[in-house]
Amino acid sequence: MARLRAAVIGLGRMGNTFDDEIRYEVARGGVFFLPYCHGPSYAASHQTDLVAGADPHEGQRAEFGSRFGLTERQLYADHRDMLAAERIDIVSVCTSARYRARIVQDCAEAGVKAIWAEKPIAFTLEEADAMVQSCADHGVVMAVNCSRRWHPLFHEAHKLMKAGDLGEMLQVTGYGTCPLSSNGSHLIDTMCFLADSRVDWLFGELNETDAATADEDLQGNAYLAFANGLRGYMRGMNCGAASWDFEAIGTEGRIRSSTHGLDFELYRLVPGGIRGAGLPVKYPYPWPVSIEGMGEIIISDLLHCIETGDSPRCSGDDARHALEVAFGIHASHRSGGQRINLPLDERSQRILASESVHDHTPARFRRKAMFAQASR
Numbered sequence: 006m007a008r009l010r011a012a013v014i015g016l017g018r019m020g021n022t023f024d025d026e027i028r029y030e031v032a033r034g035g036v037f038f039l040p041y042c043h044g045p046s047y048a049a050s051h052q053t054d055l056v057a058g059a060d061p062h063e064g065q066r067a068e069f070g071s072r073f074g075l076t077e078r079q080l081y082a083d084h085r086d087m088l089a090a091e092r093i094d095i096v097s098v099c100t101s102a103r104y105r106a107r108i109v110q111d112c113a114e115a116g117v118k119a120i121w122a123e124k125p126i127a128f129t130l131e132e133a134d135a136m137v138q139s140c141a142d143h144g145v146v147m148a149v150n151c152s153r154r155w156h157p158l159f160h161e162a163h164k165l166m167k168a169g170d171l172g173e174m175l176q177v178t179g180y181g182t183c184p185l186s187s188n189g190s191h192l193i194d195t196m197c198f199l200a201d202s203r204v205d206w207l208f209g210e211l212n213e214t215d216a217a218t219a220d221e222d223l224q225g226n227a228y229l230a231f232a233n234g235l236r237g238y239m240r241g242m243n244c245g246a247a248s249w250d251f252e253a254i255g256t257e258g259r260i261r262s263s264t265h266g267l268d269f270e271l272y273r274l275v276p277g278g279i280r281g282a283g284l285p286v287k288y289p290y291p292w293p294v295s296i297e298g299m300g301e302i303i304i305s306d307l308l309h310c311i312e313t314g315d316s317p318r319c320s321g322d323d324a325r326h327a328l329e330v331a332f333g334i335h336a337s338h339r340s341g342g343q344r345i346n347l348p349l350d351e352r353s354q355r356i357l358a359s360e361s362v363h364d365h366t367p368a369r370f371r372r373k374a375m376f377a378q379a380s381r
Contacts, residue, residue, distance in 0.1 A: 008054050009118070009308065010092055011047040014084045014108055015099035016060040016069040017367045019123050019150075020044055036156060036249070036266035038299050043097035043121065046300025048073055052308055057091045059084040062367050084108055088115040095307060098122040101364035102187075106132035109147070110139040119146040119307040124190040126324040128220075128361075130332060131352040133325040140321055146310040148303060148317035149324035151194035155302045157293045158269050160318075162253065162260045163198060165271070165291070172257030172274075174200070177237045179251050180244040184222035185331035186356040189241055193327040194319060199253045202233040203326055206346045209334030212242050217338050222359040225334045259285070331356060 013020045023042040040046045047055040058069045059081040066080040081087035088096075088111060096117050098108050106127045112120050120140065126149050127133045140147040153159045166174055177199045181192040197203060209227040211217050229237035244250070252261045258273040269290040274283035297305075306317050316322075326347075332354065333345045363371060 008052055009094035010056045011053040011095045011097070012055070012057040012059070012087060012091060012093045013043050013047070013069070013097045013099060014059045014087070014112075015097075015101075015123075016044070016058050016062075016065040017099065017369045018042070018372075020058070020060075020097065020099035021065070021069050021072065022369055036153070038157065038296050040298040040300045041152070042300060043099055044069060044073060046298060046304060047095075047097075049298060050301050050304045052304060053095065057081065057087050057093065059087040065367055065369070085111060088112065088117075093117050095119040095121065095304070101361040102126070102128055102358045103361045103364055106136050109136045113139040113143040113145045113147075116143070117145060118311050119148070121148050121150065121303060121307060122321070122324075123150050124324060125186045125328055125331075125356075125358050126190075126321060127328065128355045128357060129353055130325065130329055130349065133321070133328055134352060137321045137325055146307055146317060147321035148307055148310075149190075149319050149321055150303070151191055151198075151319045151324060151327060152299055152303075153191065153195045153266075154198050154318040154323075155299050155306065156266065157296050157299075157302070158266065158290070159195065159198070159251075159262065161291055161293065162262070162269070163201070165260065166199070166253060166255065167201065170258060170273070171253065171255030171260065174235055174253065174255045176254045177235060177252070178239075178254075179237070180240045180247040180249065182244045182248045183224065183241055184359040185225050185241055185334055186222045186328065187358045187360045189222075189225075189331055190324065190327045192239060192241055193330045194323060195251060196229065196237050196239055197231075197323070197326065197330075198319075199251060200231045200233065200235045200237060202231040202235060204229045204237075204330050204333070204347055205232040206230045206344055207330065207333050207337060208342060208344055209337035210342065211335065211338040214338075217335065220355040220357045222356050222362075223335070225331075225338065227330070227334045227337075229330070328356075 021044045047053045179196045212224040224242045227239045249265045250263045261270045271288045272285040278284040337345045
């Protein structure tokens with residue numbers, strides 16, 4: 006297949022500089038294999054040429070152009086001008102979720118072949134519905150960056166479970182201190198990925214009762230009942246030493262990921278133990294022979310889907326479901342802890358994703374100001 010022409014809309018952290026944080030900030034690392042964010046992944050991939058970028062912020066356009074060798078004529082303040090002027094095959098949407106729904110629909114209507122969007126998919130299920138429908142109507146492949154679906158070691162866990170290595174699957178558990186819409190999309194979607202199923206119904210609670218009637222992006226916990234019979238427990242409130250741990254339990258074994266994905270453990274039952282019930286024995290975890298950057302894996306997946314018509318590992322529909330689970334947890338809490346069945350009838354209610362609260366200023370510049378204030 007010929008190299009595809011790629012562009013990025015939203016030239017800030019996830020569009021451009023997030024990999025620098027992974028490399029140079031001590032607190033970062035673990036779950037990411039670089040390149041991870043969008044611009045660096047297109048530049049590194051042998052399957053794409055990065056040809057344009059769009060962002061209303063002049064400083065972000067200038068830095069993106071300087072890093073990737075784009076001229077001023079290839080950088081646009083308005084994404085609609087870029088879509089009209091450039092022939093683009095694959096486009097990333099890395100803006101705040103506040104603007105993402107309309108931009109994704111603009112891209113689909115402009116005739117791109119694939120869209121790689123950031124999470125959460127949108128503020129409302131109504132917006133998410135429109136995004137998914139627009140891509141379907143125009144034959145556009147849409148992937149949303151709930152990234153553990155493309156993480157090589159989580160992918161190995163999924164393969165082992167699908168192959169029956171853990172026996173009949175029983176339960177998945179996820180711990181991640183996070184608001185339910187923004188980084189909660191990672192937590193919820195990873196559990197759905199490991200369960201290989203969608204959530205059918207749930208019970209949930211939020212960490213702030215007084216704020217639960219508003220559109221604030223809150224932390225929460227949930228008991229999840231998956232359509233294939235698995236059960237799950239999700240803790241999105243303070244997880245202490247267990248933050249961003251996952252476990253999948255089957256009748257014949259279990260897999261546990263801990264320390265932000267740095268450590269994976271595989272246990273299988275062998276004969277023996279008390280009353281012959283079996284002994285859990287730790288086995289070496291099957292690391293892949295080689296590991297690509299996660300962004301490059303996503304690009305390869307998108308190109309495969311363009312060629313075959315398959316769905317990407319995390320489609321727009323998958324991301325919509327993660328958002329719907331977050332809304333379901335809110336609904337359960339507001340009802341006094343009642344069971345909530347999915348899908349939800351209410352589609353217009355909003356969760357203002359926490360990462361979008363101060364989006365009048367680009368996140369990268371907010372971080373710079375925060376670090377400057379802290380160093381005084």
